[in-house]
Amino acid sequence: MDANDLGAIWLTLKLASVVTILLLLFGTPIAWWLARTRSKLKGVFGAVVALPLVLPPTVLGFYLLLAMGPNGLVGKFTEWLGLGLLPFTFPGLVIASVFYSLPFMVQPLQNAFEAIGDRPLEVAATLRASPWDTFWSVVVPLAKPGFLSGAVLAFAHTVGEFGVVLMIGGNIPNKTRVVSVQIYDHVEALEYTQAHVLAACMLVFSFLVLLTLYTLNPNKVKGREQ
Amino acid sequence: MSQIHATFRIDRGDFRLDVDLTLPGHGVTALFGHSGSGKTTVLRAIAGLEHAPGGYFALGDVVWQDDAKGIFIPTHQRSLGYVFQEASLFEHLTVEDNLEFGRKRIPQSERRFKQSDVTELLGIGGLLNRRPASLSGGERQRVAIARALLTAPQLLLMDEPLAALDLKRKQEILPYLERLHDELSIPLIYVSHAPDEVARLADHLVLLDTGKVVASGPLTETLARADLPQAFADDAGVVIKTVVTHHEEDDLTQLDFVGGSIFVARRPETVGRRLRCRIHARDVSLALEKPVASSILNVFHGIVTAIAPTDTPGHVLVQLSLRNTPLLARITERSRKALNLHVGQPVWAQVKAVALLA
Structure with missing residues (x-):
């Protein structure tokens, strides 16, 4: 492995970690809302969150590229803020990845929250716990398998993304060139040995992630309780 | 002692509740009725778990709900204990942590009961380090009752706490409920459809039928009314x-x-x-x-x-x-x-x- 390969691995891990943390922050309230709401909009929001599951990554990447570009709403906003344009930068990659991996965080969490049901929340209220208190002292511990599944899946899924990265981030060493792109580059350059090493790393990594998930949580993968 | 006033109206199309109750502020009041009579809904409305618009509830001069004045105290700010029909212990906590869950959330000055006294009263002293999953149904319900008591509530609400238990477990818990009645001065509203439990525990009886109050009065008088036999059928x-x-x-x-x-x-x-x-x-x-x-x-x-x-x-x-x-x-x-x-x-x-x- 050369410096470029190591740089790509480091960048990939950094990207996946930042995205996972952001998804825990933003995915949790979305999953909570989806699990608890009786609003008619639940179906609409549920479908929007699930879109990246079925959409080709290039389609998602294309729209995000337009939105974040100089003529897009997001692009104009970031320029107005003095941040410049996001495509072909690490923050741009983070934002795109958050959208791309959103369902992998939200769905296990939503299932875990739904499995808890109303009763523990009512019990906590009759024991003087405010809703915020109840969330931390009852919901989070009971939904732990959901949080674990969501975090692991979101992390692994971000590590494995390719199409969105290529559309948004391009191929800039140490800035936006992640492992999957690096493998693509190696293959294009007919550097099969290097491609082999990185591909094997990805394979082992993905297997270990899923193995951990299934052994820690045999019946609760994707947050499904028993 | 101060009285309890409750007025709730709920209209869900297929189910209507319309009750206006004045209950004694001491002893055990049984809400008795068949399933669908609205007894659990009344209890949930008292606890604030259900919001009956336009309702009113006061325990003595403490008003928990008066929608006419825009008052609706959320459940977690009401001094009540609630025992649900089925086991409701937090599975992620030990018995002791379950017991402490409510107690540690009330101000120090309001902690009237010592954990050791309550665990002794309910015979659960030996279970403190166990997980809820390893308890029998009767033990779980006793822990749930102890947990509610430890918040030193002004009002205890129990929703058929024995319904999910077999006869043997019921016999195991009933003496503890009688001790609560004899040794504590907390008013208890007890929902039941079992005439035996009511006859054994209650001082005041409220008969509910399809969301309406059929009778409300002292137990012995109400049970002896010849005009209400249909409520008890063969158990009159x-x-x-x-x-x-x-x-x-x-x-x-x-x-x-x-x-x-x-x-x-x-x-x-x-x-x-x-x-x-x-x-x-x-x-x-x-x-x-x-x-x-x-x-x-x-x-x-x-x-x-x-x-x-x-x-x-x-x-x-x-x-x-x-x-x-x-x-x-x-x-x-x-x-x-x-x-x-x-x-x-x-x-x-x-x-x-x-x-x-x-």
Whole structure:
């Protein structure tokens, strides 16, 4: 492995970690809302969150590229803020990845929250716990398998993304060139040995992630309780 | 003591609730009714788990809900304890952490009960380090009751806490509930559809039917009303409060009440202990003259105070007064005609069976 390969691995891990943390922050309230709401909009929001599951990554990447570009709403906003344009930068990659991996965080969490049901929340209220208190002292511990599944899946899924990265981030060493792109580059350059090493790393990594998930949580993968 | 006022109206199309209750602020009030009568909904509305728009609830001068004035105190700010029908312990916490969950959330100054006292009262001292999953149904419910008590609530609410348990577990918990009744001064509202539990525990009885209050009054008076037999059907009967007065040499125990003495098989209770007896209407027969040469020991002289129809075909319910203690007898319409029974007539009542509620 050369410096470029190591740089790509480091960048990939950094990207996946930042995205996972952001998804825990933003995915949790979305999953909570989806699990608890009786609003008619639940179906609409549920479908929007699930879109990246079925959409080709290039389609998602294309729209995000337009939105974040100089003529897009997001692009104009970031320029107005003095941040410049996001495509072909690490923050741009983070934002795109958050959208791309959103369902992998939200769905296990939503299932875990739904499995808890109303009763523990009512019990906590009759024991003087405010809703915020109840969330931390009852919901989070009971939904732990959901949080674990969501975090692991979101992390692994971000590590494995390719199409969105290529559309948004391009191929800039140490800035936006992640492992999957690096493998693509190696293959294009007919550097099969290097491609082999990185591909094997990805394979082992993905297997270990899923193995951990299934052994820690045999019946609760994707947050499904028993 | 201060009274409890509750007014709730809920209209869900297929289910309507319309109750306006004034309840005593002490002792045990039973909300009794069949499933679908709205008893659980009333309890949930009292707790604030359900918001009945336009409702009103006050415990003494503490108002928890008065929608006319825009007052609705959220559940977690109400000083109440709630025991749910099924096990509701937090599975991620030990028994001790479950018990502490509520207690540590109330101000220090309000912690009236020590954990050790409550665990002893409910017989769960040996379970503190266990996980809820390893407890029996009866143990879980006792822990849930202890957990509610430890918040030192101004009002205890129990939603059929024994319904999910088998007979043996029920027998295991009932004595603890009686101890709560005798040893604590917290008013308890108890939802039940089991006449036995109600007869044993309640001081005040509210009968609910399809979302409406059919009757509300002291237990003994309400049970003895001849016009409400349909609420209890085959279980119609009175509860008589007696005192153990004498253990006889032939292994019988004498229990005295205002209207006379009842003899039952020898009881373990000491002389002077109070005991509730339940006498089913179907176990009482009537005669115009004092029965002689009969094997039945418990015979009382009384006066007919009411006669009402029952749901059992061919039968009527006769209400008697034994020196002001009411008794119900279910006899056939044919017998009523044969004896020419009417209100005001003196009769002899023979009691074939007495159920002791202990």
